[in-house]
Amino acid sequence: MNRAAITPGDWGFSWRRVGAIVLRHYYLLRSSWARVLELAYWPVINMTLWGFMTVYLVGQSSVFAQATGLLLAAILLWDVLFRTQLGLGLAFLEEVWSRNLGHILVSPIRPYEYVAAIFMVALMRVVIGVGPAALLAWALYDYNVFTLGLPLIPFFINLVILGWAIGLAINGLILRFGLGAESMAWMALFVLAPICGIYYPLSVLPEWLRVISYLIPASYVFEGMRAVLIEHTFRADLLIAAALINIVYFAGGVAAFLYCFRAARHRGLILQIGE
Amino acid sequence: MSAPAIEVRRLVKRYGAVTAIEDLSFTVEPGTITGLLGGNGAGKTTTLAILLGVLLPTAGEAYVLGVDILKHRFRVLPRMNFGSPYVELPKRLTVRENLRVFAQLYGVAKPRRRIETLSENLQMGEFLDRPTGTLSAGQKTRAALAKALVNEPEVLLLDEPTASLDPDTGDWVRSYLERYVAERKATILLASHNMSEVERLCSMVLMMKAGRMVDRGTPADLLRKYGRHNLEEVFLDIARNRGARQEAAE
Numbered sequence A: 001m002n003r004a005a006i007t008p009g010d011w012g013f014s015w016r017r018v019g020a021i022v023l024r025h026y027y028l029l030r031s032s033w034a035r036v037l038e039l040a041y042w043p044v045i046n047m048t049l050w051g052f053m054t055v056y057l058v059g060q061s062s063v064f065a066q067a068t069g070l071l072l073a074a075i076l077l078w079d080v081l082f083r084t085q086l087g088l089g090l091a092f093l094e095e096v097w098s099r100n101l102g103h104i105l106v107s108p109i110r111p112y113e114y115v116a117a118i119f120m121v122a123l124m125r126v127v128i129g130v131g132p133a134a135l136l137a138w139a140l141y142d143y144n145v146f147t148l149g150l151p152l153i154p155f156f157i158n159l160v161i162l163g164w165a166i167g168l169a170i171n172g173l174i175l176r177f178g179l180g181a182e183s184m185a186w187m188a189l190f191v192l193a194p195i196c197g198i199y200y201p202l203s204v205l206p207e208w209l210r211v212i213s214y215l216i217p218a219s220y221v222f223e224g225m226r227a228v229l230i231e232h233t234f235r236a237d238l239l240i241a242a243a244l245i246n247i248v249y250f251a252g253g254v255a256a257f258l259y260c261f262r263a264a265r266h267r268g269l270i271l272q273i274g275e
Numbered sequence B: 001m002s003a004p005a006i007e008v009r010r011l012v013k014r015y016g017a018v019t020a021i022e023d024l025s026f027t028v029e030p031g032t033i034t035g036l037l038g039g040n041g042a043g044k045t046t047t048l049a050i051l052l053g054v055l056l057p058t059a060g061e062a063y064v065l066g067v068d069i070l071k072h073r074f075r076v077l078p079r080m081n082f083g084s085p086y087v088e089l090p091k092r093l094t095v096r097e098n099l100r101v102f103a104q105l106y107g108v109a110k111p112r113r114r115i116e117t118l119s120e121n122l123q124m125g126e127f128l129d130r131p132t133g134t135l136s137a138g139q140k141t142r143a144a145l146a147k148a149l150v151n152e153p154e155v156l157l158l159d160e161p162t163a164s165l166d167p168d169t170g171d172w173v174r175s176y177l178e179r180y181v182a183e184r185k186a187t188i189l190l191a192s193h194n195m196s197e198v199e200r201l202c203s204m205v206l207m208m209k210a211g212r213m214v215d216r217g218t219p220a221d222l223l224r225k226y227g228r229h230n231l232e233e234v235f236l237d238i239a240r241n242r243g244a245r246q247e248a249a250e
Helices: A015-031 A033-058 A062-066 A070-097 A101-105 A111-141 A152-181 A184-191 A207-213 A217-231 A236-267 B044-051 B069-079 B095-105 B111-121 B137-149 B167-184 B195-201 B219-226 B231-239 B245-249
Strands: B006-015 B018-028 B033-037 B059-064 B080-083 B155-159 B187-192 B204-209 B212-217
Touching: A015 A033, A015 A070, A015 A111, A015 B095, A033 A062, A033 A070, A033 A111, A062 A070, A070 A101, A070 A111, A070 A152, A070 A184, A070 A217, A111 A152, A111 A236, A152 A184, A152 A217, A152 A236, A217 A236, B006 B044, B018 B044, B018 B204, B018 B212, B033 B044, B033 B167, B033 B195, B044 B059, B044 B069, B044 B155, B044 B187, B059 B069, B069 B080, B080 B137, B095 B111, B095 B137, B111 B137, B137 B155, B137 B167, B167 B187, B167 B195, B187 B195, B195 B231, B204 B219, B204 B231, B212 B219, B219 B231
Parallel strands: B033 B187, B033 B204, B080 B155, B155 B187
Antiparallel strands: B006 B018, B006 B059, B204 B212
């Protein structure tokens, strides 16, 4: 008899269940060229726009002449952060839109396995979305993001973790408040954009605003990126600061999601999530 | 006597001042189909949601296959499944892809073979590789039923499984469920508004009204007790507070 395996405990972790959710999103992307196109569309448009702006600025400004990749690297790294957060939101929203969330959450998948799965899906979406933009930067503007060298790896990891943390908290809000909170998935991160120094150093911010920007891990990543490109130095202190603050953000994101998940179980929202 | 497949003890669910379920207790014997009957807002879906572990009650206990679903739901969820027309399968995925995903979620040992068997049993061959969103209502119902049976559940919770189906497809689904229970000795708890469906399938009926259990018994018992010819009339008696004729006579 082909009975499903009985899971003995409450706290097991199954990569097979995680893989099932990743497989579901792989099937979805495979069946929808529009979704794949949409993933790469904005990063490529952004790269084209800011790439030509860089070409123009290199001839006008000594800063850009010294570090031609400044804007392009910033665009790519910002997209890593934004696409991770959005990817996590969309991985969750796809289940809500298709009214499939109930099926998933009454299956044996644990909430933390589901979270791990949508982390993977968000990463998959970042690679599909930002990869073509990085290739375009190389092909059109002769800028290779890998010239950032090894620091690119901790930059990337820090931004992905921050994207996961914010995305998870937003998914919690959608679970708790329904599709009315959906727009948060698109808007939330842009609150950080002016104050985390993507395109300019934090020193240009007023002092009171700088204090807030120091609470955002991405601020340290973008400062670190400029140190590599302009001063040709790797600032380990900035990356350590980013990583430490990210731990708090990540723990907060997980806690917010699990809190909202429990609240949804109390309020009976899981089988009827909607507007 | 064997232990009940489902046991609910003094279950209460309140949303602020609104009471969805009040002091609900019942058992479902293994290998039977039990109907949960009641009008809109009677608490049927709330009861199913609690038994699936996605809704926490205000008070009370619920056991499925002897496991406390409120404390250890992951121990028993692999042995259960659920079907409802109000929860759908992703439309862009083919039926086969959807079943593959859920087979993996439920830890089915040989998913490919299981999907082939389900396809054969539920006559899904012609649409197994079509996107689920392109199927007719009857085909979608069979696909949803295949998902609900993908792990060969010992306990199956169904919320209005034949809602919006034509009589022929509805009859086909009912026959399939009867065969499944007979062959697998499985237990089904069925929430439904369809009285003829309940009369045909269920060996026990639980009548709910405003979150409370107002009566229970075999369909024959209830017909006798209320002096009616079909469950629809019994349902209307209960919904309109007419009470059992026998009791009224007494």
